[in-house]
Amino acid sequence: MPVSVALIGADGSGKTTLFNALTRGRGADGVGMVDVPDERLTRLADAVKPKKIVPAQVRIADAPAGSKAQRIAAAREADVVVRVVRCFGPEPDPAGDLTALDIDLAVTDLATVEKRLELVEREVRVGKKAGTEELDVLRRAKEHLDSGMPLSTLPLEPAQGALLEPLFPVSAKPSVVVANVDEALLPDGGAPAAAAGAGAVVVPARLEAELAELEPAEAAEYRASYGLREGSLDTVARAVWRAGGLITYFTAGEPEVRAWPVERDAPAPIAAGVIHTDFEKHFIRAEVTSVDELVAAGSMDALRAAGKLRVEGREYRVQDGDVVLFRVGR
Numbered sequence: 246m247p248v249s250v251a252l253i254g255a256d257g258s259g260k261t262t263l264f265n266a267l268t269r270g271r272g273a274d275g276v277g278m279v280d281v282p283d284e285r286l287t288r289l290a291d292a293v294k295p296k297k298i299v300p301a302q303v304r305i306a307d308a309p310a311g312s313k314a315q316r317i318a319a320a321r322e323a324d325v326v327v328r329v330v331r332c333f334g335p336e337p338d339p340a341g342d343l344t345a346l347d348i349d350l351a352v353t354d355l356a357t358v359e360k361r362l363e364l365v366e367r368e369v370r371v372g373k374k375a376g377t378e379e380l381d382v383l384r385r386a387k388e389h390l391d392s393g394m395p396l397s398t399l400p401l402e403p404a405q406g407a408l409l410e411p412l413f414p415v416s417a418k419p420s421v422v423v424a425n426v427d428e429a430l431l432p433d434g435g436a437p438a439a440a441a442g443a444g445a446v447v448v449p450a451r452l453e454a455e456l457a458e459l460e461p462a463e464a465a466e467y468r469a470s471y472g473l474r475e476g477s478l479d480t481v482a483r484a485v486w487r488a489g490g491l492i493t494y495f496t497a498g499e500p501e502v503r504a505w506p507v508e509r510d511a512p513a514p515i516a517a518g519v520i521h522t523d524f525e526k527h528f529i530r531a532e533v534t535s536v537d538e539l540v541a542a543g544s545m546d547a548l549r550a551a552g553k554l555r556v557e558g559r560e561y562r563v564q565d566g567d568v569v570l571f572r573v574g575r
Contacts, residue, residue: 246519247278247302248506250485251319254329255342256310259425259450263329264307266453267478275307281482281493281504285536285566289495289502292540297501301493303482317353317415325489326420327481330445332437333427339441343422348393350416355390357412358383379408390416419488421446423481428452432472446484453477492565496520497539507563516563517571527573531557534568545570 254260268277280300290298308319320326328346330339362383368376382405389399395416396409409417424438424445434447453476456464468476486492490509494516495502507516518525532545532554542548545568554570563569 247304248485248489248491249304249306249322249324250327251306251308251323251325252327252329253308253316253320253346254310255331255345257334258310258329258331258342259333260310260329261307262454263423263425263448263450263477264305266448266450266457267305267481269457270454272305272307275309277305277307279303279305279478282476282479283493283504285493286495286502286504288540289497289536289568292543293497293499293502295497295499295502297503299501299503301504301506303485313349316349320350320418321413321415323418325485326415326418327423327485328420329423329425329450330441332424332430332434332441337437337440339424339437339445343441344393347395347416351390351393351395354396354412354414354416355387357414358386358390358409361412362387378405382408386414419490421481421484421488423448423450425450428471446480448477448480450477492563494563494565494567494569495536496570497568498545498570509565510562512559513557513561513563513569513571514559516569517573520571524571524573527575528559529572529574531561531563532570532572533557533561533563536566536568539568 252260252264264272268279271277279302281303283300286298286300306319306323308316328343330342331337332339365376365380365383369380386396386399386409389396396414397417397420422441422445424434424441424447426434426438426447426449428449430437431449438445438447456467491506492509493504493506495504505519507519513531514525514528517528534548534554538548538553539545545554548554
């Protein structure tokens with residue numbers, strides 16, 4: 246399954262311009278699929294010479310700015326929410342824009358938390374001790390949301406956070422802030438981008454939408470003249486992977502070379518399940534190497550013959566850049 250991303254932002258933030266830049270104008274009805282650039286995939290393909298090359302993909306949804314309900318719905322369905330703020334034009338207020346978006350998400354979750362809190366309070370009053378811990382977490386969540394803060398900023402232990410998961414809290418989603426800047430402020434976006442926060446990704450959406458119509462080499466040359474080393478898709482994808490706690494591993498053989506996204510520190514059976522659910526159920530072992538080793542050898546068979554494939558079991562945590570062959574039973 247591709248990683249799902251929702252773009253949300255206020256009217257005039259340039260969110261749809263960013264969507265068009267990321268999807269190269271190939272989105273339909275506010276949804277587009279885009280390939281995630283990865284030079285490691287290209288290196289593997291050059292070495293293995295597969296019949297097919299399949300990059301990791303991102304599904305991007307452009308949530309309508311004027312509809313709070315549609316914005317919330319898009320965010321709820323996403324793995325990562327990208328909050329786009331205006332850092333161009335007259336009197337930009339990126340910090341204020343972010344606060345408004347956070348409040349919208351927090352208010353949505355507040356209604357859900359209050360409803361669940363009322364139910365759990367009744368259960369605890371009649372002696373259901375199992376709900377005591379959940380009650381405490383819900384009260385903390387309500388207090389936090391009442392202040393307009395998203396649940397993503399509420400410090401909780403993993404077990405405590407799991408108690409909120411059945412509520413599908415939208416403000417707990419991992420997020421990326423995109424500071425949409427005018428090209429005149431490149432490469433760092435100037436004061437408006439700084440006001441969007443230290444972790445904001447600077448993207449000149451209007452410029453990138455124009456460059457999306459050029460050949461890659463020409464677009465890269467044009468970006469370089471602004472002091473930019475990479476395109477917006479590379480920049481945003483890297484930020485999405487980081488925010489979502491994702492890594493990329495690869496499978497490589499004659500039929501295809503493919504990139505697979507998976508959660509960081511995922512055990513080998515879970516990573517295998519990204520390919521097919523049966524792979525997780527019937528996992529036996531994983532044969533693992535690195536991109537550099539496979540490129541040097543030319544094939545997994547050559548590495549196996551040389552005794553250079555690592556054999557890992559169920560406890561192995563797949564690492565970013567691993568090339569893996571999963572062995573499964575029936």
